[in-house]
Amino acid sequence: MASSRIEVQGLSKSFARRGEARLPVLQSIDLQVEPGEFVCLLGPSGCGKSTFLSIVGGFETADAGSVSIDGAPVTGPDPRRILVFQEYGIFPWLSVEENLGFGLQSLVPAERARRVAHWVEAVGLGGFEKALPAALSGGMRQRVALARALAVEPEVLLMDEPLGALDSLTRQAMRAEVARLWRRLKPTVVFVTHDVDEAVLLADRVVVMSARPGRIVEIVPVAIPHPRRFGEPDYVTVKRRLYRLLGLSDEV
Amino acid sequence: MKRGERILLPLAFAGALLLLWSQWAKGGGGGVTDFPTPAETLRGFQHLLGTPPGEPAPLLLKHVVASLFRTTFGFLFAALLGIPLGLLLGMSARAHAALNWLVQFLRPISPIALIPISIMVFRGDDLRAVFLIFYAAFFPIAITTAAAASSVPPVYVRAGRNFGLKGLALVRQVIVPAALPQIVTSLRVAAGISWLVVVAAEMLGVQGGLGWLIIDARYQGARTDLIVGTILIIGVLGLGIDLLLRRLERHPRVSWSRHEHG
Numbered sequence: 001m002a003s004s005r006i007e008v009q010g011l012s013k014s015f016a017r018r019g020e021a022r023l024p025v026l027q028s029i030d031l032q033v034e035p036g037e038f039v040c041l042l043g044p045s046g047c048g049k050s051t052f053l054s055i056v057g058g059f060e061t062a063d064a065g066s067v068s069i070d071g072a073p074v075t076g077p078d079p080r081r082i083l084v085f086q087e088y089g090i091f092p093w094l095s096v097e098e099n100l101g102f103g104l105q106s107l108v109p110a111e112r113a114r115r116v117a118h119w120v121e122a123v124g125l126g127g128f129e130k131a132l133p134a135a136l137s138g139g140m141r142q143r144v145a146l147a148r149a150l151a152v153e154p155e156v157l158l159m160d161e162p163l164g165a166l167d168s169l170t171r172q173a174m175r176a177e178v179a180r181l182w183r184r185l186k187p188t189v190v191f192v193t194h195d196v197d198e199a200v201l202l203a204d205r206v207v208v209m210s211a212r213p214g215r216i217v218e219i220v221p222v223a224i225p226h227p228r229r230f231g232e233p234d235y236v237t238v239k240r241r242l243y244r245l246l247g248l249s250d251e252v
Numbered sequence: 253m254k255r256g257e258r259i260l261l262p263l264a265f266a267g268a269l270l271l272l273w274s275q276w277a278k279g280g281g282g283g284v285t286d287f288p289t290p291a292e293t294l295r296g297f298q299h300l301l302g303t304p305p306g307e308p309a310p311l312l313l314k315h316v317v318a319s320l321f322r323t324t325f326g327f328l329f330a331a332l333l334g335i336p337l338g339l340l341l342g343m344s345a346r347a348h349a350a351l352n353w354l355v356q357f358l359r360p361i362s363p364i365a366l367i368p369i370s371i372m373v374f375r376g377d378d379l380r381a382v383f384l385i386f387y388a389a390f391f392p393i394a395i396t397t398a399a400a401a402s403s404v405p406p407v408y409v410r411a412g413r414n415f416g417l418k419g420l421a422l423v424r425q426v427i428v429p430a431a432l433p434q435i436v437t438s439l440r441v442a443a444g445i446s447w448l449v450v451v452a453a454e455m456l457g458v459q460g461g462l463g464w465l466i467i468d469a470r471y472q473g474a475r476t477d478l479i480v481g482t483i484l485i486i487g488v489l490g491l492g493i494d495l496l497l498r499r500l501e502r503h504p505r506v507s508w509s510r511h512e513h514g
Contacts, residue, residue, distance in 0.1 A: 057414070059410060059413075059414075076413075077410070077413045077414045077416075078414075078416070079414065079415055079416045082414055082415075083410065083411075083414055085407050085410075085411075087405075087407055088407070089407040089408065089410070089411045090411075091408060091411070091426070091429070091430075092508050092509070092512050093429045093430065093432070093505055093508045093509075094429075102411075102415055103415040103416070132504070132508050132511065133512075134508060134511035134512050135511070152415065
């Protein structure tokens with residue numbers, strides 16, 4: 001039997017509070033993600049999406065339940081699964097190329113330089129190799145973060161609202177960039193967002209979560225071929241369904 | 253401001269100050285009698301720079317070297333011990349719990365108060381001064397480093413761990429570079445304090461050095477020209493030390509933080 005890439009079973013998590021009962025944030029989450037699949041976690045703020053990614057990434061431990069990747073239980077952070085954050089997380093003291101090469105230190109210098117040069121091109125940062133992150137726009141910084149993660153060829157990419165800090169025009173462009181890179185490299189992606197359009201544009205399946213404590217409300221498959229376009233009938237159908245599941249009206 | 257003004261304004265002000273000084277020192281100031289005029293101070297300089305008979309080098313050189321040598325070593329020991337201890341205090345809650353009370357207790361004790369102890373405990377004037385400078389420079393470095401290390405944004409630590417770093421590699425590649433701008437600022441502050449303390453130590457019991465030279469000039473018939481000359485040299489050297497460390501602040505591994513939030 002072929003196992004899933006990510007296998008989450010009965011995952012629960014709560015946080016201790018001073019002088020109060022523990023705050024439950026995640027409640028019995030079951031989820032399987034197949035190799036090369038793009039899964040979006042969609043839900044209101046505070047529904048535990050980020051905590052979920054942290055646990056899958058090995059940065060936090062669950063109270064109950066299990067997470068395994070390729071059949072091996074997750075016990076800590078690992079370069080085979082890279083977390084990409086909203087607030088960048090690229091190192092501001094390193095240049096673009098030093099950031100891109102950060103996860104490649106075990107390679108011989110020539111091979112490392114080749115890989116760095118490849119990723120500089122792949123995310124369109126030619127000419128900015130020596131620039132420090134402070135000199136880059138938000139979109140460019142996030143492309144560095146994305147390329148730094150992809151450069152180590154991770155099996156799993158965990159993205160925590162990676163486009164959340166960008167203005168809406170840059171955000172559109174970066175969505176296309178994420179979709180393009182994913183189609184080319186086919187990593188397994190778990191992508192946290194609270195933007196319905198983002199989920200419909202990118203995901204193979206959308207995991208709709210409830211408000212705290214986060215539970216899975218429904219898993220919605222998005223069987224629309226890429227590249228996807230706003231406003232097509234299938235697109236609108238899925239989007240309406242997600243709105244309904246989130247308890248939102250599609251009228252303003 | 254125009255470039256010309258940038259050069260002319262300080263020169264003009266220096267000229268005015270010199271004029272004021274010469275008028276005031278000639279006995280024009282209320283009750284001031286012994287303060288040397290600029291011309292007398294210049295002669296004092298010449299005396300300090302001159303080589304006395306039977307000596308191999310100018311009188312001044314020996315004392316400048318003594319003060320700089322003591323400052324350098326006291327400061328280097330403080331940095332060499334203060335930075336690692338600061339990193340430990342900043343990263344380990346256990347180390348913080350065990351040691352922070354001691355650091356906080358020792359920190360406000362003026363190194364001047366320790367001069368008699370240093371003289372009684374240590375043999376040799378250099379060692380005595382080096383200990384006092386070490387004491388004065390150590391705490392600002394250790395405490396600033398601890399604060400910087402403990403406030404490294406968790407997102408950088410996570411990213412470092414995610415790419416497989418742990419232990420010393422994580423400290424060397426993430427904590428230290430992230431804290432470096434603040435560490436270097438603390439080094440600059442500590443170097444300034446070191447220079448203040450070496451002069452005080454040499455005036456209060458440690459033999460030789462620029463501070464001692466001031467006391468010596470006073471006992472040699474109240475040579476105020478030599479005193480003021482030495483004070484000016486102390487100022488110029490202090491400025492030099494600060495400029496040296498300012499260059500460190502402009503290094504790209506240090507200056508990145510100034511662009512980061514601007």
